[in-house]
Amino acid sequence: MEFRLADALEVLESTPATFRALMGGLSEAWTAPNEGPETFSAFDNLGHLIHGERTDWIPRARIILAQGPNRRFEPYDRFAQYRESQGKSVAQLLDEFERLRAENVTTLRGWQLSERELALEGEHPGLGPVTLRQLLAAWVAHDLGHVAQTARVLAKQYREAVGPWREYLPVLDR
Amino acid sequence: MEFRLADALEVLESTPATFRALMGGLSEAWTAPNEGPETFSAFDNLGHLIHGERTDWIPRARIILAQGPNRRFEPYDRFAQYRESQGKSVAQLLDEFERLRAENVTTLRGWQLSERELALEGEHPGLGPVTLRQLLAAWVAHDLGHVAQTARVLAKQYREAVGPWREYLPVLDR
Numbered sequence: 001m002e003f004r005l006a007d008a009l010e011v012l013e014s015t016p017a018t019f020r021a022l023m024g025g026l027s028e029a030w031t032a033p034n035e036g037p038e039t040f041s042a043f044d045n046l047g048h049l050i051h052g053e054r055t056d057w058i059p060r061a062r063i064i065l066a067q068g069p070n071r072r073f074e075p076y077d078r079f080a081q082y083r084e085s086q087g088k089s090v091a092q093l094l095d096e097f098e099r100l101r102a103e104n105v106t107t108l109r110g111w112q113l114s115e116r117e118l119a120l121e122g123e124h125p126g127l128g129p130v131t132l133r134q135l136l137a138a139w140v141a142h143d144l145g146h147v148a149q150t151a152r153v154l155a156k157q158y159r160e161a162v163g164p165w166r167e168y169l170p171v172l173d174r
Numbered sequence: 175m176e177f178r179l180a181d182a183l184e185v186l187e188s189t190p191a192t193f194r195a196l197m198g199g200l201s202e203a204w205t206a207p208n209e210g211p212e213t214f215s216a217f218d219n220l221g222h223l224i225h226g227e228r229t230d231w232i233p234r235a236r237i238i239l240a241q242g243p244n245r246r247f248e249p250y251d252r253f254a255q256y257r258e259s260q261g262k263s264v265a266q267l268l269d270e271f272e273r274l275r276a277e278n279v280t281t282l283r284g285w286q287l288s289e290r291e292l293a294l295e296g297e298h299p300g301l302g303p304v305t306l307r308q309l310l311a312a313w314v315a316h317d318l319g320h321v322a323q324t325a326r327v328l329a330k331q332y333r334e335a336v337g338p339w340r341e342y343l344p345v346l347d348r
Contacts, residue, residue, distance in 0.1 A: 003333040005205055011328070014199045019189035022321065026184050029175060127338040137335035137342065144329035145345035147196065148322040154185070155318035157175040162315050163308035164301040171319035174348070 003137045005113060012105055015143040016098040019046055022150060023090055031090055035153050038079075045150040047081025049143070053100035055080075057109055057139040064122040065111070069141045072123040098169045108136075177311045179287060186279055189317040196324060197264055203348035205264055209327050210255075219324045220267045221255025223317070229254075231313045232281055238296040238306045239285070246297040259271055273317040282310075 001007070020060060023031055023042055034041040060073045085093060111117070118133040152171050159172045166172050175181070197205055198215055208215040214222060234247045266281060285291070292307040303310075326345050333346045340346050 017195035134337035161311035
């Protein structure tokens with residue numbers, strides 16, 4: 001599928017509601033556990049997306065659009081949410097994510113990006129030269145990856161409870 | 175995590191809204207493609223869940239609760255949705271799933287299952303003896319597995335569009 005901004009916006013605008021539906025009605029017994037050391041709980045996934053709204057996607061898009069002498073992105077802290085989410089509830093994080101995403105989508109729409117702008121490049125600290133188009137596609141895929149990851153970590157809490165069904169439910173051992 | 179009916183209901187009641195948020199705002203360019211032969215598109219995932227509401231979870235629970243002489247479940251048709259969803263829109267399927275799930279959750283709540291009932295057994299055609307508790311846990315994990323699968327097949331549509339980010343987005347190659 002070719003990247004088109006209108007398609008990307010469909011996903012970017014849906015993700016806060018997806019997380020609200022997926023996690024908003026769940027008790028901590030579901031949202032707190034993770035998949036082992038250095039992995040994310042459902043709660044951590046949400047905090048990670050919030051950190052991305054603040055520091056990753058739109059700030060990096062700004063660096064690309066500015067086309068200044070230094071187009072290198074700041075490295076991204078994959079574990080920032082362990083600090084930043086402390087003491088917050090799932091409900092607070094869902095509200096925060098919804099608000100930040102809405103602001104960022106408004107910013108993105110406001111740019112009315114041209115094909116020429118989508119082809120501009122920045123410098124990823126680990127991946128090298130990347131275009132704005134690739135950055136926006138990665139934002140979308142990153143959202144969906146964390147929806148999948150969140151559903152998976154929730155499912156794994158029932159890895160034992162399903163008994164013999166484990167064999168038919170590959171998500172429990174992924 | 176031990177199985178508790180109240181926890182299971184939290185997920186079972188959330189899933190229709192999760193699919194509505196995840197897919198309701200997407201164009202066919204997102205929802206129609208699959209991951210290759212004999213795999214499910216986002217559209218197929220939703221149809222598969224609907225088929226399960228009609229023929230799988232609650233009908234199997236009834237077989238267990240009846241404790242008749244034949245407690246063997248009917249085999250489940252994993253590809254029934256290719257027929258049953260034909261000519262329907264995502265919006266129609268979302269409504270149908272929401273309605274069927276609400277009915278099934280009402281049925282499940284109405285049973286007011288005791289620990290004794292949760293331990294009753296049926297006969298899975300492929301897995302052998304399974305308890306009602308395991309069936310209900312599998313229903314929950316199956317929901318979450320299909321949320322993960324749907325998010326993954328959507329993400330994969332941008333496998334090429336993300337360019338070098340593919341390396342950082344394991345969901346694109348899972």
